[in-house]
Amino acid sequence: MSGQYTVAAGPVAREAGAVTPTMASLPETFGPAQDTQAGTADVLVVAGVPGWTAEAASAVAAGMRGIVVANPVPEDSTQLAAAAGAAGTAVVLDLRWASNPALVGDATEPDARDAVRSAAGTASLLDSVATAAQGTDPQRLLADHLASLLAVCGPLGAVRVLRSGAAGYTVGGRLPNGAPFTAQGVLTAARPAGVDIRLYTADGGVTVQVPDPDAAWPAEVRVTGPHGELLLPTLYESAHRSAWRRLKDHLRAGTSPDDLAGFARLTDLYATLAAT
Amino acid sequence: MSQHAAPADRPLGVGILGAGPVTQAIHLPALARLQNILEVRHIMDVDPAVASSVAARVGAVAGSSMDALLADPAVDIVAICSPHQFHADQVIAACRAGKKAVLCEKPFAMNAEEAARISAVSTETGVPIVVGAMHTFDPGWLAAEQNWGDLPKQVHTIRSSIVLPPNARFEDFATEIITRPAAGNPDYSDIEVIKRALQGGIMGLAIHDLPLVRRFTPDFADIEVLNVFHVRPFGYAVSLRTPTRVIELRAVMNSTWKPEWTFEAIGDDAALHIDFTPSYVQAGSAVATISRGNGSETSVFGPYGHNGYEGEWLELAGLARGTRPAPSAQTLIDDLTFALAIAEATVASAAAGHAGAAEEAGVSA
Numbered sequence: 001m002s003g004q005y006t007v008a009a010g011p012v013a014r015e016a017g018a019v020t021p022t023m024a025s026l027p028e029t030f031g032p033a034q035d036t037q038a039g040t041a042d043v044l045v046v047a048g049v050p051g052w053t054a055e056a057a058s059a060v061a062a063g064m065r066g067i068v069v070a071n072p073v074p075e076d077s078t079q080l081a082a083a084a085g086a087a088g089t090a091v092v093l094d095l096r097w098a099s100n101p102a103l104v105g106d107a108t109e110p111d112a113r114d115a116v117r118s119a120a121g122t123a124s125l126l127d128s129v130a131t132a133a134q135g136t137d138p139q140r141l142l143a144d145h146l147a148s149l150l151a152v153c154g155p156l157g158a159v160r161v162l163r164s165g166a167a168g169y170t171v172g173g174r175l176p177n178g179a180p181f182t183a184q185g186v187l188t189a190a191r192p193a194g195v196d197i198r199l200y201t202a203d204g205g206v207t208v209q210v211p212d213p214d215a216a217w218p219a220e221v222r223v224t225g226p227h228g229e230l231l232l233p234t235l236y237e238s239a240h241r242s243a244w245r246r247l248k249d250h251l252r253a254g255t256s257p258d259d260l261a262g263f264a265r266l267t268d269l270y271a272t273l274a275a276t
Numbered sequence: 277m278s279q280h281a282a283p284a285d286r287p288l289g290v291g292i293l294g295a296g297p298v299t300q301a302i303h304l305p306a307l308a309r310l311q312n313i314l315e316v317r318h319i320m321d322v323d324p325a326v327a328s329s330v331a332a333r334v335g336a337v338a339g340s341s342m343d344a345l346l347a348d349p350a351v352d353i354v355a356i357c358s359p360h361q362f363h364a365d366q367v368i369a370a371c372r373a374g375k376k377a378v379l380c381e382k383p384f385a386m387n388a389e390e391a392a393r394i395s396a397v398s399t400e401t402g403v404p405i406v407v408g409a410m411h412t413f414d415p416g417w418l419a420a421e422q423n424w425g426d427l428p429k430q431v432h433t434i435r436s437s438i439v440l441p442p443n444a445r446f447e448d449f450a451t452e453i454i455t456r457p458a459a460g461n462p463d464y465s466d467i468e469v470i471k472r473a474l475q476g477g478i479m480g481l482a483i484h485d486l487p488l489v490r491r492f493t494p495d496f497a498d499i500e501v502l503n504v505f506h507v508r509p510f511g512y513a514v515s516l517r518t519p520t521r522v523i524e525l526r527a528v529m530n531s532t533w534k535p536e537w538t539f540e541a542i543g544d545d546a547a548l549h550i551d552f553t554p555s556y557v558q559a560g561s562a563v564a565t566i567s568r569g570n571g572s573e574t575s576v577f578g579p580y581g582h583n584g585y586e587g588e589w590l591e592l593a594g595l596a597r598g599t600r601p602a603p604s605a606q607t608l609i610d611d612l613t614f615a616l617a618i619a620e621a622t623v624a625s626a627a628a629g630h631a632g633a634a635e636e637a638g639v640s641a
Contacts, residue, residue, distance in 0.1 A: 124528050125507045127437065133570070134544060162503045162515050167432040167522060170515050172503050180505035182513050184524055186433050190547035192571040200439060200528040202509075224534050 005066065005251060006033035009045035016047045017070030017094050018214065022240040029248045043247070048072030048093075053080045056091060066090045066247050072263070074143050074270035081260040090250040092243050093259040097130075097195045097210045098147040099239035102219035102232065110232050112197075112208045112221045116152045119223075122202040126153065126181035130195040134187050138169050139274070141185045146171075147266050148195050148210060149183060156181065161273050171273070204229075213239035287315040288376070288596050291351035293342055293366055294358035295321035295330040297456060298381060301447040301556045303355060304334060306585040309558065313593045317350040326455050342366060346373035353592050355379040360479070364390035371403040376596035379588060381408040382483050383612055391612050395605040404595045404602035406588060409487045409611065411539070411552060413587030416562030417488065419577035420548055424566055430543035431492045436485040437526040439536040446535075446556035470506050471623045477512045478619035482525050485539050486618065487611045492541045493521045496614050501621040514622055525618075553583055 007030050009019045023030045033041035043066040044059045046052050053075050056067050060083045067084075072093055084091045093099070105111040130145040142164075149156065159173035168185035175181050197208040204224035211217045218234035237245075250257050290307060292299050299319070307314050316334040321327035324340045331338035337348065345351060346369060354370040356363055356379065364385045370378045371394075384407045385391040398405050411417055447453050462469045490496045495518045505513040507528055516523040537552040546568050553559040561580040567573065594600030 124509070124530055125505070125511060125513060125526070127513065127526050129435075160503075163517060163522070170502070170522070170524065172505065172513070172515070180507065180513055182505070182515070182524070182526070184433075184435075186542055188433075188542050188547060189545050189570060190542060190567050200530060200532070203531045204534065205532065224532060226533070229534065 004031045005029060005042040005248075006031060006040075007043045007045065008033045008039075008041035010047070012049070013045040013047040013070055016049075017045050017068060018238075018240050019045050019068075019070075022238070022244050025241050026244055026248060030244065042066060042251075043068065045070060050075065053077050056080050057083050060084050060087050060089045060091075063087070064089055066092070066251050068092050068094055068243060068247060070094050071096050071144075073140065074263075074267040076267060077260045077263055081264070084260065085256060088254070088256070090247055090255075090257055091260055092247040092250070092257050093263055094240055094243035095147050096144045096213060096239060098144075098151040099243045100210050100213070100219050101235045101237050101239075101242040102221050103148065103151050103208070103210065105235070109235075110221075112206070112219070112232075113152045115206045115221060115223050115232065116197075116199055116208070117154055119199055119201045119204075119206050120154065120175060121177055123175050123177055123179040124200045124202065125179055126175055126197065126199045128181070128183045128195065128197045130183070130185045131191050132185070132187055132193045134189050136187055138164055138166070138185055138187065141187070142169055142171065142183075142273075143266065143270055145183055145185055145195060146269060147263075149181075149197065150262070150266055150269070152197065152208060153181070153199075156269070159269060159273060216241070287311065287313055288352040288593055289317040289348075289350040290314055290353050290355060291318035291320070291345045291348060292316065292355045292357055293320050293345060293362075294356065295319050295323075295326050296357065297443065297447050297453055299355075299357045300330055300453055301450040302585055303357065303589075304330070305450050305558055306583075306589055307334075309582070309586060310589055310593070314353070314589055318345045318348045320345045323455065329454055342369065346370060346375070352376045353379065353596050355381075357381050360386060364394055367394050367405060368397045371397045371401040371405070374401070375403060377592045378403060378405045379408060379592055380405060383407075383479055383615060384608065385612055386479075387616065388609075388613060391609045395609055398605050402602075405605070405608065406592055406595070406603060407608050407611070408585075408588060409484065410555075410584030410588055411484055411562070412487050412584070413591055414552065414562045414584035415580035415582065415587060416550060416552075416564045416578035417584070418587075419580070420550065420564035420566060421491075423575060423577065424546070424548055427541060427543055427546050427548060427566070428492050428494075430545065431521065431541045432544070433522045433524075433540075433542040434489050434492050435524045435526070435538070435540040435542075436482065436489060437536065437538045437540075438481060438485070439526075439528045439530075439532065439534070440554060441532055441535065442529065443556070445533070446554050450556040450558070464506070464508060467627060471626055473510065474504065474506060474512055474622050474626050475619050477510070477527060478514075478525075478622055479615060481527050481529075482512070482514075482618070483615045486615045488539050489523055490611060490614045493518055493523065493614075495519050495521070496610070497617075499523075499614070499617050499621065501618070501625045504622050504625040506626060512622070514618070516618065553579075555585075558583065558586075 221232040319331040327338040511528040535554040
C-alpha cells in the first residue's frame with residue numbers, strides 16, 4: 001500500500017459515474033476528498049457532458065494526478081491529450097459498455113477483442129443491437145454503441161447511417177475483410193439496456209453481450225467453432241470499476257493510459273456521421 | 277367442389293407432389309408422428325426411381341404423374357413440394373380435383389397474378405389451402421399470440437435473424453436422404469448471381485418469417501428498402517421500414533454447427549422474442565418470451581412437444597375433417613404480396629449498388 005488517492009467529484013459527475021459505490025469497491029486505493037480539499041484532490045471525476053474536455057484540461061492545468069471522465073460524449077480531445085501527456089496526468093474514460101473488462105481486459109485474460117479480431121478474417125457478417133430506455137438520446141446511444149464496436153472490432157469502414165429516429169437507428173458498414181456489419185439501436189422499456197454483438201464466421205463466430213454498468217453483472221463472451229462453444233471467464237466487475245482499476249494501475253506505475261487516443265477515433269467517426 | 281368430411285375413425289390419405297429433401301426430411305418424419313390421423317398413400321416425383329424409393333418407405337403408391345395422384349381416391353390431402361415454379365398450377369389442379377385440403381410449400385405463387393388465380397379457384401371450389409409457413413403453426417408462436425395483448429399495436433421494431441448450417445446437417449439428423457441437389461459454387465463477381473442469391477434468400481429463407489413480420493406491420497403495403505447487404509457464402513442483411521415500423525432481416529448460412537433462428541417484435545413497453553428450432557429435425561416448438569419492465573417481468577411459452585410442421589399437418593387434418601375453419605385466402609395473398617415486394621425491392625437495391633445516399637466514413641481502431 002502506497003497511500004490512498006483522494007477523489008473529488010461534483011454531484012453530476014458522482015451520479016453519472018456511480019462514483020461512491022465504485023470507490024467503495026476499491027477502498028484501499030481511493031477515498032473521498034473532504035470538501036475543503038476539493039482543489040487539492042489527487043483525482044477529479046468529470047461528467048462527460050458537452051464541454052468535458054475543457055473541464056478536464058483545467059484539472060490537468062491544476063495539477064491533478066488522475067482524471068476519470070464518466071461516460072463522455074464525443075468531443076475533440078486533441079488538446080486535452082497533449083496537455084495530459086505533458087503534465088503526466090492519467091486520463092481514464094469510463095465508457096458505458098466499452099469499459100467493460102470483458103471487452104478489453106488485461107493481457108492475462110482472454111477478452112472479446114481478442115476473440116473477435118482472431119475470427120474477423122473469415123467474417124461473414126457482424127450484427128449488433130444496442131438497447132436503451134425510452135427517452136435516451138439516439139445520438140448518445142449511437143456513440144456508446146460505436147465505442148463498444150470500435151473497442152472489439154478494429155477498423156470499421158464505409159460507415160453510413162441508414163436511418164435514425166425516435167425508436168432508434170441503423171448503421172451499416174464494412175469490416176476489414178469486406179464483410180458487412182450492421183449496428184441497430186432500439187429504444188424500449190421492455191428490455192434491459194445493453195449491447196449485443198454477433199460476429200458470424202465461416203465455421204462459427206463470437207457473441208458478446210454487455211450489460212449496463214449499474215451492477216456488476218458480467219458480460220458474456222462466447223466463441224463458437226468446430227470445437228463447440230467456449231464461454232470466456234465471466235468477470236463480475238462493472239465498467240465503472242474496471243475503469244477505476246485501470247486508473248489505479250496507471251497511477252501506481254506512473255504510466256499513461258491510451259484512452260484519449262482511442263476516443264479520438266470514435267470522435268472522428270461520430271463527427272463524420274453527424275455531418276451526413 | 278370439396279368432398280364430404282372423411283370418417284373420423286379412418287386416417288386421412290395424403291398425396292405428395294415432389295419427393296425431394298423437404299418431403300423426405302420434413303414431411304415424412306412429421307407425418308410418422310401423426311399416423312393415427314394421417315397416412316401417406318401416394319407419392320409423385322418426376323424421377324420415378326426417387327418416387328419409388330421414397331414411397332416404399334411409407335408403403336405408398338409411387339408414380340411420376342400428377343394427374344394420377346390427383347385422381348387417386350385414396351388421397352384426401354395434397355402436399356405440393358415441387359420446385360417453386362410449379363406451385364401455382366399444381367395448387368389449382370389439386371383444388372379442381374376436389375381434394376379436401378391442399379398444403380403448398382412456400383411460396384405458393386411467384387407473382388400476384390398467380391396468387392389471384394389461386395384465390396379465385398380456392399373460392400370457387402371451396403378447397404382450403406394452407407401455405408407451408410411453418411412458424412405460423414408453431415405452438416410457441418401460437419401461445420405468444422394468445423398472450424401478447426396489445427403488443428402488435430405498439431411495436432416499432434421487428435427483427436428476423438436466421439443463422440443456419442447447410443441444410444444437409446439437419447436433413448441427415450432427420451432421415452436418410454437420396455438425390456440431394458448438388459451444391460453450387462456461385463460466382464459473386466457477377467451482380468446477376470448476387471441478385472439471384474438475394475431473390476432466393478428472401479423467397480426461400482426470409483419468407484419463413486415474413487408472415488410473422490407482417491402480423492406486426494399494419495402498413496405493410498408501404499414497405500421501403502433502406503439498405504441491402506449480400507452476405508457470403510449465403511445470406512443477407514436487409515434494412516426496411518414502413519411509415520410506422522422498422523424491419524431488419526438478417527441471415528447467414530455458413531459451416532457452423534450452431535443454429536440461431538430468432539424473431540423479435542419490440543414495442544415501447546413490451547417485447548416478444550422467439551427462438552425457433554431448426555428446420556428438418558423434430559426438436560419441438562419454439563420458445564417465446566414476452567418481456568416488460570426492462571426485462572424484469574417475463575412470460576415464457578414453450579417448448580412444446582411438436583414443431584410448426586407437425587402443426588401444419590394437424591391444421592390440414594382439421595380442415596379436411598371440417599373441424600377447423602378455412603384460412604383466409606386474403607391473408608395468404610397479403611403474405612405473398614409482402615414477400616414479393618421485399619424481394620423485388622431488395623434485388624433492385626442490390627442492383628443499384630445499395631440504396632441510401634449517406635456519405636461513407638472510415639475509421640480504424
